[in-house]
Amino acid sequence: MKEFFQENKKIAKTITEVAGLANYLWQKGWAERNAGNISVNLSEMMGDSEFELEHYPMFQLERSYDALANLYFFVTGTGKRMRDLAINPMNNACIIKMNKKGNAYHIISMKKRNLYNFRPTSELPTHLAVHNLLVSTGSKNKAVVHTHPNELVAMTQIPRFQTTEMLNKTLWGMHPEAFVFVPRGVFMVPYILPGSHKIADATIEGFKNGHEVVIWEKHGAFAIGETVSDAFDMIDILSKSAQIWFMAMQSGNEPEGLNDDQLLELKEAFLKK
Ligand SMILES: [Zn+2]
Incomplete structure:
Protein backbone atom coordinates (compact mmCIF):
# COMPACT_ATOMS: atom_id res chain seq x y z
CA MET A 1 0.00 0.00 0.00
CA GLU A 123 16.90 23.17 15.39
CA LEU A 124 13.11 22.71 15.34
CA PRO A 125 12.63 25.86 17.51
CA THR A 126 14.22 28.00 14.77
CA HIS A 127 12.42 26.23 11.91
CA LEU A 128 9.02 26.60 13.59
CA ALA A 129 9.69 30.23 14.60
CA VAL A 130 10.62 31.05 10.99
CA HIS A 131 7.56 29.26 9.55
CA ASN A 132 5.36 31.01 12.13
CA LEU A 133 6.67 34.35 10.85
CA LEU A 134 6.29 33.34 7.18
CA VAL A 135 2.71 32.11 7.62
CA SER A 136 1.63 35.05 9.77
CA THR A 137 2.97 37.55 7.22
CA GLY A 138 1.45 35.74 4.21
CA SER A 139 4.88 35.02 2.71
CA LYS A 140 5.21 32.87 -0.43
CA ASN A 141 8.28 31.24 1.12
CA LYS A 142 7.63 27.67 2.23
CA ALA A 143 11.13 26.25 2.62
CA VAL A 144 13.79 26.74 5.30
CA VAL A 145 17.33 25.40 4.82
CA HIS A 146 20.17 25.36 7.36
CA THR A 147 23.64 24.26 6.30
CA HIS A 148 27.35 24.82 7.11
CA PRO A 149 28.89 26.53 4.03
CA ASN A 150 32.62 26.44 4.75
CA GLU A 151 33.82 29.75 3.33
CA LEU A 152 30.91 31.77 4.70
CA VAL A 153 31.45 30.28 8.17
CA ALA A 154 35.18 30.95 7.87
CA MET A 155 34.50 34.63 7.13
CA THR A 156 32.52 34.91 10.38
CA GLN A 157 35.65 33.81 12.25
CA ILE A 158 37.28 37.08 11.17
CA PRO A 159 36.30 39.86 13.60
CA ARG A 160 35.91 42.60 10.96
CA PHE A 161 33.21 40.56 9.17
CA GLN A 162 31.13 40.02 12.30
CA THR A 163 28.68 42.78 11.43
CA THR A 164 25.84 42.65 8.93
CA GLU A 165 27.13 45.78 7.18
CA MET A 166 30.74 44.70 6.68
CA LEU A 167 29.86 41.15 5.67
CA ASN A 168 27.35 42.33 3.06
CA LYS A 169 29.65 44.98 1.61
CA THR A 170 32.39 42.38 1.17
CA LEU A 171 30.13 39.62 -0.22
CA TRP A 172 28.42 41.99 -2.68
CA GLY A 173 31.79 43.45 -3.61
CA MET A 174 33.25 40.12 -4.72
CA HIS A 175 30.71 39.55 -7.51
CA PRO A 176 27.86 41.72 -8.83
CA GLU A 177 25.45 38.78 -8.97
CA ALA A 178 25.69 38.42 -5.19
CA PHE A 179 23.85 41.75 -5.07
CA VAL A 180 21.50 40.94 -7.97
CA PHE A 181 20.26 37.71 -6.36
CA VAL A 182 20.59 38.62 -2.68
CA PRO A 183 19.88 42.37 -2.77
CA ARG A 184 18.80 42.52 0.88
CA GLY A 185 22.03 40.83 1.91
CA VAL A 186 22.57 38.61 4.91
CA PHE A 187 21.72 39.27 8.55
CA MET A 188 24.46 38.42 11.04
CA VAL A 189 23.53 36.70 14.29
CA PRO A 190 26.37 36.77 16.85
CA TYR A 191 27.34 33.39 18.28
CA ILE A 192 24.51 31.83 20.35
CA LEU A 193 24.04 28.26 21.59
CA PRO A 194 22.58 26.13 18.74
CA GLY A 195 19.18 24.50 19.21
CA SER A 196 18.02 27.21 21.62
CA HIS A 197 14.98 29.50 21.61
CA LYS A 198 17.44 32.37 21.95
CA ILE A 199 19.00 31.61 18.55
CA ALA A 200 15.50 31.17 17.07
CA ASP A 201 14.50 34.64 18.34
CA ALA A 202 17.69 36.23 16.98
CA THR A 203 17.21 34.50 13.61
CA ILE A 204 13.66 35.66 13.02
CA GLU A 205 14.77 39.26 13.62
CA GLY A 206 16.70 38.97 10.35
CA PHE A 207 13.78 37.50 8.40
CA LYS A 208 11.40 40.10 9.92
CA ASN A 209 13.65 42.79 8.50
CA GLY A 210 13.34 41.41 4.96
CA HIS A 211 16.55 39.37 4.78
CA GLU A 212 16.33 35.97 3.10
CA VAL A 213 19.61 34.65 4.49
CA VAL A 214 20.70 34.71 8.14
CA ILE A 215 24.29 33.85 9.04
CA TRP A 216 25.02 32.31 12.42
CA GLU A 217 28.47 33.44 13.51
CA LYS A 218 31.01 30.58 13.58
CA HIS A 219 28.28 28.08 12.65
CA GLY A 220 26.31 28.31 9.39
CA ALA A 221 23.55 29.81 7.28
CA PHE A 222 19.75 29.75 7.42
CA ALA A 223 17.89 30.65 4.23
CA ILE A 224 14.25 30.83 3.17
CA GLY A 225 12.76 30.39 -0.28
CA GLU A 226 9.64 29.35 -2.17
CA THR A 227 11.34 25.97 -2.62
CA VAL A 228 14.39 24.37 -1.03
CA SER A 229 16.30 24.97 -4.29
CA ASP A 230 15.56 28.71 -4.09
CA ALA A 231 16.84 28.82 -0.50
CA PHE A 232 19.96 26.85 -1.45
CA ASP A 233 20.69 29.13 -4.44
CA MET A 234 21.06 32.18 -2.22
CA ILE A 235 23.54 30.47 0.10
CA ASP A 236 25.38 29.10 -2.94
CA ILE A 237 25.75 32.54 -4.54
CA LEU A 238 27.02 34.08 -1.29
CA SER A 239 29.37 31.17 -0.79
CA LYS A 240 30.85 31.90 -4.24
CA SER A 241 31.62 35.46 -3.11
CA ALA A 242 33.26 34.15 0.07
CA GLN A 243 35.35 31.72 -2.02
CA ILE A 244 36.51 34.56 -4.29
CA TRP A 245 37.52 36.59 -1.23
CA PHE A 246 39.61 33.71 0.13
CA MET A 247 41.18 32.94 -3.28
CA ALA A 248 42.34 36.53 -3.62
CA MET A 249 43.67 36.52 -0.05
CA GLN A 250 45.47 33.21 -0.64
CA SER A 251 47.22 34.76 -3.66
CA GLY A 252 48.62 37.32 -1.23
CA ASN A 253 46.33 40.13 -2.38
CA GLU A 254 43.57 41.88 -0.46
CA PRO A 255 40.63 41.83 -2.94
CA GLU A 256 39.55 45.27 -4.08
CA GLY A 257 35.79 44.66 -4.06
CA LEU A 258 33.24 46.81 -5.86
CA ASN A 259 33.48 50.44 -4.78
CA ASP A 260 30.63 52.46 -3.27
CA ASP A 261 29.65 53.96 -6.66
CA GLN A 262 29.52 50.53 -8.29
CA LEU A 263 27.38 49.17 -5.42
CA LEU A 264 25.08 52.18 -5.66
CA GLU A 265 24.72 51.62 -9.39
CA LEU A 266 23.71 47.98 -8.73
CA LYS A 267 21.24 49.14 -6.07
CA GLU A 268 19.59 51.56 -8.47
CA ALA A 269 19.43 48.95 -11.22
CA PHE A 270 18.30 45.91 -9.24
CA LEU A 271 16.86 46.67 -5.80
CA LYS A 272 13.14 45.93 -5.90
CA LYS A 273 11.15 48.98 -4.94
ZN1 LIG B 1 24.17 23.69 12.24
Whole structure:
Protein backbone atom coordinates (compact mmCIF):
# COMPACT_ATOMS: atom_id res chain seq x y z
CA MET A 1 0.00 0.00 0.00
CA LYS A 2 1.30 3.42 -0.93
CA GLU A 3 1.70 6.03 1.79
CA PHE A 4 -0.04 9.42 1.43
CA PHE A 5 3.29 11.14 0.78
CA GLN A 6 3.94 8.80 -2.16
CA GLU A 7 0.44 9.12 -3.64
CA ASN A 8 0.31 12.91 -3.37
CA LYS A 9 2.32 13.99 -6.44
CA LYS A 10 3.15 17.48 -5.15
CA ILE A 11 4.44 16.13 -1.86
CA ALA A 12 6.37 13.33 -3.58
CA LYS A 13 8.00 15.95 -5.86
CA THR A 14 8.92 18.12 -2.86
CA ILE A 15 10.50 15.15 -1.08
CA THR A 16 12.50 14.29 -4.22
CA GLU A 17 13.69 17.90 -4.39
CA VAL A 18 14.80 17.79 -0.74
CA ALA A 19 16.66 14.51 -1.35
CA GLY A 20 18.42 16.11 -4.33
CA LEU A 21 19.41 19.09 -2.20
CA ALA A 22 20.67 16.83 0.61
CA ASN A 23 22.96 15.26 -1.98
CA TYR A 24 24.30 18.68 -3.13
CA LEU A 25 24.94 19.72 0.48
CA TRP A 26 26.90 16.54 1.10
CA GLN A 27 28.82 16.85 -2.18
CA LYS A 28 29.72 20.45 -1.37
CA GLY A 29 31.19 19.45 1.99
CA TRP A 30 28.58 21.54 3.82
CA ALA A 31 26.93 18.59 5.58
CA GLU A 32 29.47 16.71 7.68
CA ARG A 33 28.01 13.95 9.85
CA ASN A 34 24.51 15.11 10.86
CA ALA A 35 25.02 18.77 9.94
CA GLY A 36 22.21 20.78 8.41
CA ASN A 37 18.45 20.60 8.55
CA ILE A 38 15.57 21.35 6.21
CA SER A 39 11.86 22.02 6.62
CA VAL A 40 9.06 22.70 4.11
CA ASN A 41 5.50 23.85 4.77
CA LEU A 42 3.39 21.22 2.96
CA SER A 43 -0.02 22.49 4.12
CA GLU A 44 -1.22 23.82 0.76
CA MET A 45 -0.28 20.52 -0.91
CA MET A 46 -2.20 18.33 1.54
CA GLY A 47 -5.62 18.87 -0.08
CA ASP A 48 -8.40 17.44 2.05
CA SER A 49 -6.31 14.72 3.69
CA GLU A 50 -7.66 13.72 7.09
CA PHE A 51 -5.67 12.05 9.81
CA GLU A 52 -7.01 10.39 12.92
CA LEU A 53 -4.46 12.14 15.08
CA GLU A 54 -4.99 9.91 18.09
CA HIS A 55 -3.25 7.14 16.09
CA TYR A 56 -0.07 9.20 15.97
CA PRO A 57 1.91 10.04 19.12
CA MET A 58 1.91 13.67 20.16
CA PHE A 59 5.05 15.57 21.11
CA GLN A 60 4.67 18.69 23.23
CA LEU A 61 6.60 21.85 22.30
CA GLU A 62 8.00 24.36 24.79
CA ARG A 63 6.37 27.25 22.95
CA SER A 64 3.16 27.90 21.02
CA TYR A 65 3.28 28.78 17.34
CA ASP A 66 -0.18 30.25 16.85
CA ALA A 67 0.05 30.73 13.08
CA LEU A 68 1.02 27.07 12.60
CA ALA A 69 -2.10 25.48 14.14
CA ASN A 70 -3.15 22.38 12.13
CA LEU A 71 -0.43 22.90 9.49
CA TYR A 72 1.79 20.20 7.97
CA PHE A 73 5.58 20.28 7.65
CA PHE A 74 8.28 18.11 6.20
CA VAL A 75 11.15 18.17 8.72
CA THR A 76 14.53 16.42 8.66
CA GLY A 77 15.46 14.25 11.65
CA THR A 78 17.90 14.96 14.44
CA GLY A 79 21.22 13.12 14.18
CA LYS A 80 20.44 12.05 10.59
CA ARG A 81 22.98 12.36 7.80
CA MET A 82 22.26 14.41 4.66
CA ARG A 83 24.01 11.72 2.61
CA ASP A 84 21.54 9.12 3.96
CA LEU A 85 18.59 11.47 3.48
CA ALA A 86 19.58 11.82 -0.18
CA ILE A 87 19.07 8.06 -0.63
CA ASN A 88 16.16 7.44 1.72
CA PRO A 89 14.42 10.68 2.65
CA MET A 90 11.49 9.28 4.59
CA ASN A 91 13.69 7.23 6.96
CA ASN A 92 15.69 10.35 7.78
CA ALA A 93 12.93 12.94 7.83
CA CYS A 94 9.25 13.04 8.73
CA ILE A 95 5.99 14.85 8.12
CA ILE A 96 4.45 16.46 11.17
CA LYS A 97 1.00 17.87 11.75
CA MET A 98 0.76 20.63 14.34
CA ASN A 99 -2.08 20.40 16.83
CA LYS A 100 -4.89 22.93 16.90
CA LYS A 101 -3.15 25.05 19.55
CA GLY A 102 0.18 25.13 17.67
CA ASN A 103 2.01 23.92 20.79
CA ALA A 104 2.51 20.23 19.93
CA TYR A 105 2.91 18.05 16.85
CA HIS A 106 2.13 14.55 15.65
CA ILE A 107 4.51 12.62 13.40
CA ILE A 108 2.19 11.25 10.70
CA SER A 109 4.64 9.69 8.24
CA MET A 110 6.20 6.92 10.36
CA LYS A 111 5.09 3.70 11.91
CA LYS A 112 5.04 3.87 15.70
CA ARG A 113 7.72 1.18 15.93
CA ASN A 114 10.16 3.41 14.00
CA LEU A 115 9.62 6.40 16.26
CA TYR A 116 11.69 5.19 19.19
CA ASN A 117 14.89 6.48 17.60
CA PHE A 118 13.48 9.32 15.54
CA ARG A 119 12.83 12.97 16.43
CA PRO A 120 12.76 16.10 14.26
CA THR A 121 15.87 18.26 14.01
CA SER A 122 17.32 19.82 17.17
CA GLU A 123 16.90 23.17 15.39
CA LEU A 124 13.11 22.71 15.34
CA PRO A 125 12.63 25.86 17.51
CA THR A 126 14.22 28.00 14.77
CA HIS A 127 12.42 26.23 11.91
CA LEU A 128 9.02 26.60 13.59
CA ALA A 129 9.69 30.23 14.60
CA VAL A 130 10.62 31.05 10.99
CA HIS A 131 7.56 29.26 9.55
CA ASN A 132 5.36 31.01 12.13
CA LEU A 133 6.67 34.35 10.85
CA LEU A 134 6.29 33.34 7.18
CA VAL A 135 2.71 32.11 7.62
CA SER A 136 1.63 35.05 9.77
CA THR A 137 2.97 37.55 7.22
CA GLY A 138 1.45 35.74 4.21
CA SER A 139 4.88 35.02 2.71
CA LYS A 140 5.21 32.87 -0.43
CA ASN A 141 8.28 31.24 1.12
CA LYS A 142 7.63 27.67 2.23
CA ALA A 143 11.13 26.25 2.62
CA VAL A 144 13.79 26.74 5.30
CA VAL A 145 17.33 25.40 4.82
CA HIS A 146 20.17 25.36 7.36
CA THR A 147 23.64 24.26 6.30
CA HIS A 148 27.35 24.82 7.11
CA PRO A 149 28.89 26.53 4.03
CA ASN A 150 32.62 26.44 4.75
CA GLU A 151 33.82 29.75 3.33
CA LEU A 152 30.91 31.77 4.70
CA VAL A 153 31.45 30.28 8.17
CA ALA A 154 35.18 30.95 7.87
CA MET A 155 34.50 34.63 7.13
CA THR A 156 32.52 34.91 10.38
CA GLN A 157 35.65 33.81 12.25
CA ILE A 158 37.28 37.08 11.17
CA PRO A 159 36.30 39.86 13.60
CA ARG A 160 35.91 42.60 10.96
CA PHE A 161 33.21 40.56 9.17
CA GLN A 162 31.13 40.02 12.30
CA THR A 163 28.68 42.78 11.43
CA THR A 164 25.84 42.65 8.93
CA GLU A 165 27.13 45.78 7.18
CA MET A 166 30.74 44.70 6.68
CA LEU A 167 29.86 41.15 5.67
CA ASN A 168 27.35 42.33 3.06
CA LYS A 169 29.65 44.98 1.61
CA THR A 170 32.39 42.38 1.17
CA LEU A 171 30.13 39.62 -0.22
CA TRP A 172 28.42 41.99 -2.68
CA GLY A 173 31.79 43.45 -3.61
CA MET A 174 33.25 40.12 -4.72
CA HIS A 175 30.71 39.55 -7.51
CA PRO A 176 27.86 41.72 -8.83
CA GLU A 177 25.45 38.78 -8.97
CA ALA A 178 25.69 38.42 -5.19
CA PHE A 179 23.85 41.75 -5.07
CA VAL A 180 21.50 40.94 -7.97
CA PHE A 181 20.26 37.71 -6.36
CA VAL A 182 20.59 38.62 -2.68
CA PRO A 183 19.88 42.37 -2.77
CA ARG A 184 18.80 42.52 0.88
CA GLY A 185 22.03 40.83 1.91
CA VAL A 186 22.57 38.61 4.91
CA PHE A 187 21.72 39.27 8.55
CA MET A 188 24.46 38.42 11.04
CA VAL A 189 23.53 36.70 14.29
CA PRO A 190 26.37 36.77 16.85
CA TYR A 191 27.34 33.39 18.28
CA ILE A 192 24.51 31.83 20.35
CA LEU A 193 24.04 28.26 21.59
CA PRO A 194 22.58 26.13 18.74
CA GLY A 195 19.18 24.50 19.21
CA SER A 196 18.02 27.21 21.62
CA HIS A 197 14.98 29.50 21.61
CA LYS A 198 17.44 32.37 21.95
CA ILE A 199 19.00 31.61 18.55
CA ALA A 200 15.50 31.17 17.07
CA ASP A 201 14.50 34.64 18.34
CA ALA A 202 17.69 36.23 16.98
CA THR A 203 17.21 34.50 13.61
CA ILE A 204 13.66 35.66 13.02
CA GLU A 205 14.77 39.26 13.62
CA GLY A 206 16.70 38.97 10.35
CA PHE A 207 13.78 37.50 8.40
CA LYS A 208 11.40 40.10 9.92
CA ASN A 209 13.65 42.79 8.50
CA GLY A 210 13.34 41.41 4.96
CA HIS A 211 16.55 39.37 4.78
CA GLU A 212 16.33 35.97 3.10
CA VAL A 213 19.61 34.65 4.49
CA VAL A 214 20.70 34.71 8.14
CA ILE A 215 24.29 33.85 9.04
CA TRP A 216 25.02 32.31 12.42
CA GLU A 217 28.47 33.44 13.51
CA LYS A 218 31.01 30.58 13.58
CA HIS A 219 28.28 28.08 12.65
CA GLY A 220 26.31 28.31 9.39
CA ALA A 221 23.55 29.81 7.28
CA PHE A 222 19.75 29.75 7.42
CA ALA A 223 17.89 30.65 4.23
CA ILE A 224 14.25 30.83 3.17
CA GLY A 225 12.76 30.39 -0.28
CA GLU A 226 9.64 29.35 -2.17
CA THR A 227 11.34 25.97 -2.62
CA VAL A 228 14.39 24.37 -1.03
CA SER A 229 16.30 24.97 -4.29
CA ASP A 230 15.56 28.71 -4.09
CA ALA A 231 16.84 28.82 -0.50
CA PHE A 232 19.96 26.85 -1.45
CA ASP A 233 20.69 29.13 -4.44
CA MET A 234 21.06 32.18 -2.22
CA ILE A 235 23.54 30.47 0.10
CA ASP A 236 25.38 29.10 -2.94
CA ILE A 237 25.75 32.54 -4.54
CA LEU A 238 27.02 34.08 -1.29
CA SER A 239 29.37 31.17 -0.79
CA LYS A 240 30.85 31.90 -4.24
CA SER A 241 31.62 35.46 -3.11
CA ALA A 242 33.26 34.15 0.07
CA GLN A 243 35.35 31.72 -2.02
CA ILE A 244 36.51 34.56 -4.29
CA TRP A 245 37.52 36.59 -1.23
CA PHE A 246 39.61 33.71 0.13
CA MET A 247 41.18 32.94 -3.28
CA ALA A 248 42.34 36.53 -3.62
CA MET A 249 43.67 36.52 -0.05
CA GLN A 250 45.47 33.21 -0.64
CA SER A 251 47.22 34.76 -3.66
CA GLY A 252 48.62 37.32 -1.23
CA ASN A 253 46.33 40.13 -2.38
CA GLU A 254 43.57 41.88 -0.46
CA PRO A 255 40.63 41.83 -2.94
CA GLU A 256 39.55 45.27 -4.08
CA GLY A 257 35.79 44.66 -4.06
CA LEU A 258 33.24 46.81 -5.86
CA ASN A 259 33.48 50.44 -4.78
CA ASP A 260 30.63 52.46 -3.27
CA ASP A 261 29.65 53.96 -6.66
CA GLN A 262 29.52 50.53 -8.29
CA LEU A 263 27.38 49.17 -5.42
CA LEU A 264 25.08 52.18 -5.66
CA GLU A 265 24.72 51.62 -9.39
CA LEU A 266 23.71 47.98 -8.73
CA LYS A 267 21.24 49.14 -6.07
CA GLU A 268 19.59 51.56 -8.47
CA ALA A 269 19.43 48.95 -11.22
CA PHE A 270 18.30 45.91 -9.24
CA LEU A 271 16.86 46.67 -5.80
CA LYS A 272 13.14 45.93 -5.90
CA LYS A 273 11.15 48.98 -4.94
ZN1 LIG B 1 24.17 23.69 12.24
